Amino acid sequence: MASDSRNNKILLDLVQQPGNNLCADCAAPEPDWASYTLGVFVCLNCSGMHRNLFTVSKVKSIQLDYWEDSLVQFMKERGNSAARAIFEKCVPAFYYRPQHHDCIVLKEQWIRAKYERREFTGEKNDFLQNYTLDLFESTLWKKGRDNKQYLRRIFLLSQKDFTLRYFTKEDSKVAKAVISMKDLNAHFQPEKIGHAHGLQISYLEDERTRNLFVYHENGQVIVSFFNAIRATRLAYLLKKHPTLRHTDLIPQITTHCLMEGYMEKTGPTQREPFKKRWFTLCSVTRKLLYFKSPLDATDLGAVFIGSHEHGYSVSESSGRCTRSGRWRCGITLETPSRQFVFMCEQEQERRQWMEAFRKVILQPMTPEDYANEATLRRGK
CATH class of the missing domain: 1.10.220.150 (Arf GTPase activating protein)
Structure with missing residues (x-):
């Protein structure tokens, strides 16, 4: 003993x-x-x-x-x-x-x-070489754009032109979509998708955010596909920013959203009825996106959130608006062009959203942020 x-x-x-x-x-x-x-x-x-x-x-x-x-x-x-x-x-x-x-x-x-598998010991290079090939192919289950049905689709990553293509059939000559690596993001969303291996891919399509929801029964296959996306994204970023180091680019390869969840939202005059929407806040793009439901293919709108020095702020609101719904925990987001009012169901959710908004507002703006802000304003 x-x-x-x-x-x-x-x-x-x-x-x-x-x-x-x-x-x-x-x-x-x-x-x-x-x-x-x-x-x-x-x-x-x-x-x-x-x-x-x-x-x-x-x-x-x-x-x-x-x-x-x-x-x-x-x-x-x-x-x-x-x-x-x-x-x-x-x-x-x-x-x-x-x-x-x-x-x-x-x-x-x-x-x-x-x-x-001892992929990283240096004994075997077969696994790692797959990520550096000009083309990386995976067959995944993808959610339909307008329904809940998942169908088999062939995905093809290219490091030649930095794109992700997907095809409806193995013998298809023309891709259903060609997605640039420029604004592509991928992150795992098992709870949202309802599958332990669920992956969400987001990108810009005509200045709107488009979401793809995919999975594979085999965990190794879906994680390999995710890392192949990251390999292609890094290759794109290295070509776009040849003077930057890997350490500067790695945080930009793929990102997690800072906050997600339901809030109620009213219109620009604040006299419209509040409607329940699914919101996603990303600190890297400084965008607050809103959807009708979590698995929507396309956003209903986006709000750019700049810094405090440029007229952006967030505060609590009383939630006593006569047109508000059942929720009473209010948030007011001030931007140079508009005041947004949101309602949360619980006080804890309001505190979490307030903290997330403040984190973005306290971040200094980058040249790319100014460009994104100008793009969003032109689209309105």
């Missing part, structure tokens, strides 16, 4: 060291599990995924399980930093490294790619 206690104490000391104090796979703080075959400290969620790699990884709790002296010695010799030097030696700049808040399929495929 004394040996058990001593070994657990050694592990608790090890997990507090820099490098070990974050999960080796998702960077969650205070990992309390470890793979004693790989020598990495991981969080509870990632330990569950390691259990699925039973031929590669075996895990124990660093506090509750019995640890033999030899296993503790291996953990001392290895640790997260040394393991990362082995299993993440050749991770491409475009490849998405999941964080603890990301969806399961991203984290699971990252873990499998590192330890099971």
Whole structure:
């Protein structure tokens, strides 16, 4: 028992060291599990995924399980930093490294790619070479534009002309759509789409935001497609900004929305009835988009949100408007050209939206932001 206690104490000391104090796979703080075959400290969620790699990884709790002296010695010799030097030696700049808040399929495929398929050790180049090919093809299930039915579609990424095309049939000669990498974004939305592998692709079409919702039953296929999009996007950005470094461009490859959810919205005169709309706020584009429902193919409108120095502000409103609906937690968004009034269902939602709006307003404007603002104003 004394040996058990001593070994657990050694592990608790090890997990507090820099490098070990974050999960080796998702960077969650205070990992309390470890793979004693790989020598990495991981969080509870990632330990569950390691259990699925039973031929590669075996895990124990660093506090509750019995640890033999030899296993503790291996953990001392290895640790997260040394393991990362082995299993993440050749991770491409475009490849998405999941964080603890990301969806399961991203984290699971990252873990499998590192330890099971050993894609980044430098031993095998077959996996990574696929991302640098001129053409990358995937067959996915895509939601119809005007209905809820998902149909098989062939998607083709090109690093020659920086486009994403999709076809309705394998022998189709003409693409249903040709999408430029210029304004394309992709991020996983499993809850919204209703599938664990659901991916949302957004782009501009005639100055309106167009959404595609796709999935594949195989997690490796959909995550590979996502990273192929990122590879093509990075190639486009490098050509567009040849003087910028990879580190400057990586945050621009694909982005998460800052906030999403329902609010009620009134019209420009504020005498119109409030209507329930689905809103999406992106801090990178500084756009607040609104849709009739979460899975709409095209937005109903967009609001550019500039900085405080340029006349943009947000504040609470009373919510006592006679034409408002059931919701009473009001928000007023001031822009140089118009005042917008929104209603949230709950006070907590209002606080979250207010915080999100303020985060965007406090960001300094970039030259590209000024161009986007001018484009939106011309379209109105």
